[in-house]
Amino acid sequence: MHILVIGGAGYIGSHVVKALLKRNMKVTVFDNLSTGTKLNLFPQAKFIEGDILNYEQILAALKQNVDGIVLLAGKKAVGESMLNPMKYAFNNINGVINVLNAMVEANVNKAIFSSSAAVYGMPQYLPLDENHPVNPINFYGFTKLETERFLKWYDQLKGIKFVSLRYFNAVGYDEEGDVKGLEENPQNLLPIVMEAAIGKRDKLKIFGNDYPTRDGTCIRDYIHVTDLGSAHALALEYLDKGGESQILNLGTSVGSSVLEMVNKTQEVIGKKIAYEFAPRRPGDPAELTAKADKAKEVLGWEATHSSLENIISSTWNMYKNL
Numbered sequence: 001m002h003i004l005v006i007g008g009a010g011y012i013g014s015h016v017v018k019a020l021l022k023r024n025m026k027v028t029v030f031d032n033l034s035t036g037t038k039l040n041l042f043p044q045a046k047f048i049e050g051d052i053l054n055y056e057q058i059l060a061a062l063k064q065n066v067d068g069i070v071l072l073a074g075k076k077a078v079g080e081s082m083l084n085p086m087k088y089a090f091n092n093i094n095g096v097i098n099v100l101n102a103m104v105e106a107n108v109n110k111a112i113f114s115s116s117a118a119v120y121g122m123p124q125y126l127p128l129d130e131n132h133p134v135n136p137i138n139f140y141g142f143t144k145l146e147t148e149r150f151l152k153w154y155d156q157l158k159g160i161k162f163v164s165l166r167y168f169n170a171v172g173y174d175e176e177g178d179v180k181g182l183e184e185n186p187q188n189l190l191p192i193v194m195e196a197a198i199g200k201r202d203k204l205k206i207f208g209n210d211y212p213t214r215d216g217t218c219i220r221d222y223i224h225v226t227d228l229g230s231a232h233a234l235a236l237e238y239l240d241k242g243g244e245s246q247i248l249n250l251g252t253s254v255g256s257s258v259l260e261m262v263n264k265t266q267e268v269i270g271k272k273i274a275y276e277f278a279p280r281r282p283g284d285p286a287e288l289t290a291k292a293d294k295a296k297e298v299l300g301w302e303a304t305h306s307s308l309e310n311i312i313s314s315t316w317n318m319y320k321n322l
Contacts, residue, residue, distance in 0.1 A: 109160050193261065
């Protein structure tokens with residue numbers, strides 16, 4: 001299979017590219033390098049610099065005998081999406097429509113979509129399964145849910161089969177060191193913990209210590225990007241064998257609190273991390289954990305790299321020499 005990985009120079013995208021190459025797929029990366037970096041490109045994969053907002057560019061890339069796509073090119077900062085919905089509507093919705101229309105024109109009928117647990121909103125029960133009501137509480141989550149709806153319609157009307165992968169908290173780095181580029185201006189917990197550990201930040205702010213959890217801090221389901229990468233490869237193989245469209249959670253079903261992550265990091269790297277508690281952020285659920293049984297049932301997928309030790313040590317290997 002020849003796969004166009006849209007956003008393949010980014011943090012998650014580069015790990016997906018590695019997983020596809022390991023399974024002997026031909027890969028072309030399409031990326032505008034707005035957040036991705038050439039450091040994350042693999043020599044075995046062709047690279048096209050382009051933007052999903054440019055219809056002719058994405059169409060030309062798809063017309064190179066592509067069998068399927070992985071779509072990762074969305075804006076993803078939750079807070080920014082609430083302040084600048086125009087940017088997120090333009091990129092995450094208009095861009096997706098361009099990709100889908102170009103797929104129809106180029107006769108490409110397999111898509112793996114990078115979705116998010118943000119589609120669920122505030123949990124009504126835990127762990128969250130794929131049947132949980134979807135009610136996003138931020139505009140980023142809304143754009144992910146709208147894309148899933150577009151995919152369902154394009155499946156029904158144009159025969160594009162898709163697997164939408166709803167990630168929980170993506171963390172970690174390639175253990176073999178093949179992904180070289182760090183995310184700039186990280187929004188997620190573990191990179192911020194690492195920046196505090198190396199002195200790039202004075203201290204870590206923990207938002208809220210009065211949640212109804214075992215230590216008062218938020219609990220999240222952390223999934224290693226290597227495990228995310230393998231799920232994309234398995235999903236493409238599933239569609240290639242004629243599988244029907246699916247929506248699948250990707251998580252470990254195990255929740256770790258913010259304090260547990262900080263304490264485990266201190267233990268793994270052997271350094272103290274300065275932190276302080278700050279007021280809760282609006283819209284942060286106390287706990288989010290995934291029920292990922294369906295991904296195992298449909299794809300044969302399991303998270304095998306997502307122990308806290310591996311998540312932390314693989315991330316520390318990227319930060320410790322900065």
